[in-house]
Amino acid sequence: MSLPQKLQEIVDDIASMSREEKLETLISYAESFPVLPERYKNERNQMEAVPECMTPVFLIAEKQDDGGLIFHFDIPPQSPTVRGLASILASGLNGCKPEEVLSVPADFYTPMKLEEAVSGQRINGFRGVLAHMKQVAVKAMSA
Amino acid sequence: MSYAHPEYLVDTEWVANHLDDPNVRIIESDEDPLLYAIGHIPGSAQVDWFSTLQHPLRRDFLTKEQFEEVASSLGITNDTTVVFYGDKSNWFACYALWLFQYYGHQNVKIMNGGRIKWEQEKRPLVKKIPSFSRTTYSAKEADKSIRAFRDDVFKQLEEKKPLVDVRSPKEYSGELTHMPNYPQEGATRAGHIPTAVSIPWAQAVNEADATFKTPEELRALYEGKNIKADGEIIAYCRIGERSSLTWFVLKYLLGYPTVKNYDGSWTEWGNLVDAPIEK
Numbered sequence: 432m433s434l435p436q437k438l439q440e441i442v443d444d445i446a447s448m449s450r451e452e453k454l455e456t457l458i459s460y461a462e463s464f465p466v467l468p469e470r471y472k473n474e475r476n477q478m479e480a481v482p483e484c485m486t487p488v489f490l491i492a493e494k495q496d497d498g499g500l501i502f503h504f505d506i507p508p509q510s511p512t513v514r515g516l517a518s519i520l521a522s523g524l525n526g527c528k529p530e531e532v533l534s535v536p537a538d539f540y541t542p543m544k545l546e547e548a549v550s551g552q553r554i555n556g557f558r559g560v561l562a563h564m565k566q567v568a569v570k571a572m573s574a
Numbered sequence: 575m576s577y578a579h580p581e582y583l584v585d586t587e588w589v590a591n592h593l594d595d596p597n598v599r600i601i602e603s604d605e606d607p608l609l610y611a612i613g614h615i616p617g618s619a620q621v622d623w624f625s626t627l628q629h630p631l632r633r634d635f636l637t638k639e640q641f642e643e644v645a646s647s648l649g650i651t652n653d654t655t656v657v658f659y660g661d662k663s664n665w666f667a668c669y670a671l672w673l674f675q676y677y678g679h680q681n682v683k684i685m686n687g688g689r690i691k692w693e694q695e696k697r698p699l700v701k702k703i704p705s706f707s708r709t710t711y712s713a714k715e716a717d718k719s720i721r722a723f724r725d726d727v728f729k730q731l732e733e734k735k736p737l738v739d740v741r742s743p744k745e746y747s748g749e750l751t752h753m754p755n756y757p758q759e760g761a762t763r764a765g766h767i768p769t770a771v772s773i774p775w776a777q778a779v780n781e782a783d784a785t786f787k788t789p790e791e792l793r794a795l796y797e798g799k800n801i802k803a804d805g806e807i808i809a810y811c812r813i814g815e816r817s818s819l820t821w822f823v824l825k826y827l828l829g830y831p832t833v834k835n836y837d838g839s840w841t842e843w844g845n846l847v848d849a850p851i852e853k
Contacts, residue, residue, distance in 0.1 A: 458611055486606075509661055509690075511608040549607040550624040 434539055435531045438523025445519075445543040453548035460522070461515035467505040475505050486510040488517065488560060492567045499526040500571055502564060512553045516540075517560050529568035535561060575789045578829025582822075583786070584657060584683045586692050592657075593617050599654050599706075603670035604661040604689070605815075613699030615659070615692065619648045619706070623666045623815060627673055641677045642713045649706025652679070659685035659692065663776070663784040668819040672835055676721060678714025684822065690784040720821070722808045722834035724842060724849075727767065731850070736805040737770035740820045741812060741840065746772040748853040761844025765853040767810070771799045775816040778823045792828055803830045810836035810843070 433439055445456060467475060467489070475489050489505035502525060504517045524532055540557040577583065592598045593616050600618040602610045610620040621627055626644060629636055636644065650656060656674060660667035664684055671682045685692070693699070722730070730737060744750045748764035766772070777795055779786055786792070801807060807824060809817040814837030821835040843849055 454611055457608060461608060461612065509609070510606050511612050512606045515608060550622045552624050553607055 434535060435524060435527045437526075438520075438535065438539070441519060441523045442539065442543055445545065450547045453543070453545055457515040457519075457545065457548060458511070460518040461511040464504070464506070464514040464518045465521075467503055471503060471505075486513045486556070488513065488563055490517075490563050490567055492564075492571050494571050494574065495526075498528050500529060500532065500568060501525050502567070512549055513556050513560065516554075516557050520557070520560055520564060524564065529572045532568040533565055535565075537561060575793075577786075577789050577827045579826040582683055582826040583686050585686050586695055586697060589615065589657060589659070589685050589692075590697060595655075597653070597655055598657060599648060599650050600657045600659070600685075601648070601667075601670060602660055602689070603658055603666040605666055606661055609661055609689065611701070613701060616698055616700045616702070617704050618659075619704065621648075621670050623669050627670065635673055635676065638677060638713045638716065641673075642711045645679070645711035645713070646709050647706070649709050650679075650711055651709045652712060653681065655681045655683065657683045657685055659688045661689045663690070663779045663819070664688040665775075665815050665819055668822045669815045672720065672818040672821060676717055678717060687783050687785040694783060719832075720825075720834055722810075722836035722838075724836075724838055724846060726834065727808060727810075727836055727838075727843070730806075730808050731768065734769070736801055736807050737767055738799075738801055738807060738809040738817075738820060739766045739770040739772050739811070740775040740809055740817045741766075741772075742774055743772065745812070745840070746770075761812075761840050763844045763851055765844075765851040766840075767843055768850050768852045770810075770852075771801065773799050773801065773820070775811065775819050778820065786823065786827060789827065792823060796824065796828065803828070805830075806832040806834075808834045808836050810839040812840045813837065814839045 434442060445453060448456060471491055474491065486506060491503050492500040493503070494500060502521045504521065506514045506517055537558050540554065545554045589600060600615055602614050602618050602620050603623060604610060607622050614620065621644070627635060656679060658667035658671045667684055667688060671684060674682050739746050746766045750764065773796065778792060807830060809820045809824070811817040814835055817839065818835050821833050824830045824833045
């Protein structure tokens with residue numbers, strides 16, 4: 432089964448890169464991480480406390496007229512790896528329908544072999560971020 | 575009152591004044607492996623707790639020979655002063671220091687406040703990766719007096735000696751089985767090792783700038799929970815990283831003579847068949 436087109440392109444692109452290019456790409460995704468729009472700052476403050484040692488990931492989805500979702504994140508700058516992963520996911524999935532978000536397999540990221548560039552344990556953070564996005568997508572379906 | 579072994583701690587100013595000192599190697603060790611690539615203290619090297627310091631196959635550290643290779647490639651000699659710093663109040667900096675001590679490197683220090691304080695003071699961070707002239711490092715045999723294995727923990731229980739659980743209160747109480755998003759660090763059972771007292775690691779550091787609390791505050795914190803200098807103490811957390819910070823505090827800031835870090839920690843104990851658990 433293939434991924435939503437944009438995400439598939441990103442995965443294929445990164446998969447073909449050298450170790451150095453992967454590192455640079457992840458850094459640029461982390462550095463271009465968009466700030467949370469002002470209108471969501473209040474909701475951000477109502478977010479539940481997250482247990483220590485897990486990076487707090489705040490996430491909200493806007494449903495567009497065509498049913499596509501636009502994800503907005505808030506992740507602290509001290510966690511660039513998670514920012515980078517969320518940024519890749521947002522780039523790959525923004526505009527997708529909730530059903531398409533739900534169709535992404537939990538291990539979609541393995542072909543990229545990003546663990547060549549950063550410690551493999553942390554790349555598993557993709558699972559957490561994607562699972563979080565799917566929860567939001569499910570809510571959006573019933574909204 | 576001062577710290578028992580203040581020579582194991584340096585401040586950010588000291589590091590700023592030793593950036594070009596050939597006898598000093600500054601090493602960043604983070605939870606987030608991308609931080610170093612985004613910007614690090616000029617001239618500093620990086621070790622990653624997992625990809626640099628763990629054995630590639632077994633759940634263990636590098637072997638002595640592998641450690642010698644890492645130290646040699648970082649241009650470290652047996653006399654180099656190695657200063658560690660990192661994110662999250664120096665969790666993984668303490669972990670790296672503990673491993674260097676495990677293989678006998680004596681001259682080690684923590685930069686008090688770590689990355690947080692360095693950034694708060696707007697000191698320089700660079701992307702340039704330094705290169706080091708290779709050395710021939712010679713490690714000592716592993717110092718097992720600072721590392722506890724599961725059998726040491728069983729013995730500790732039999733002998734009714736002190737255990738410190740440094741995880742968050744919800745992990746200690748068993749409400750949380752494992753950390754979401756850390757699928758490789760799970761345990762099938764929740765709770766804590768019987769008799770262990772709960773002293774979350776974060777109570778030893780100041781939240782504002784990640785520096786260690788004062789000697790008086792630290793003494794009150796641990797002695798208040800009956801963790802005293804004359805006890806032979808074992809500290810643990812989930813994988814041994816947070817407890818290496820507590821190990822550092824007890825051993826060098828308070829000067830307790832016998833402290834071990836149990837790096838198997840909850841991911842071993844909470845999966846171990848027949849091991850006693852309390853909730």
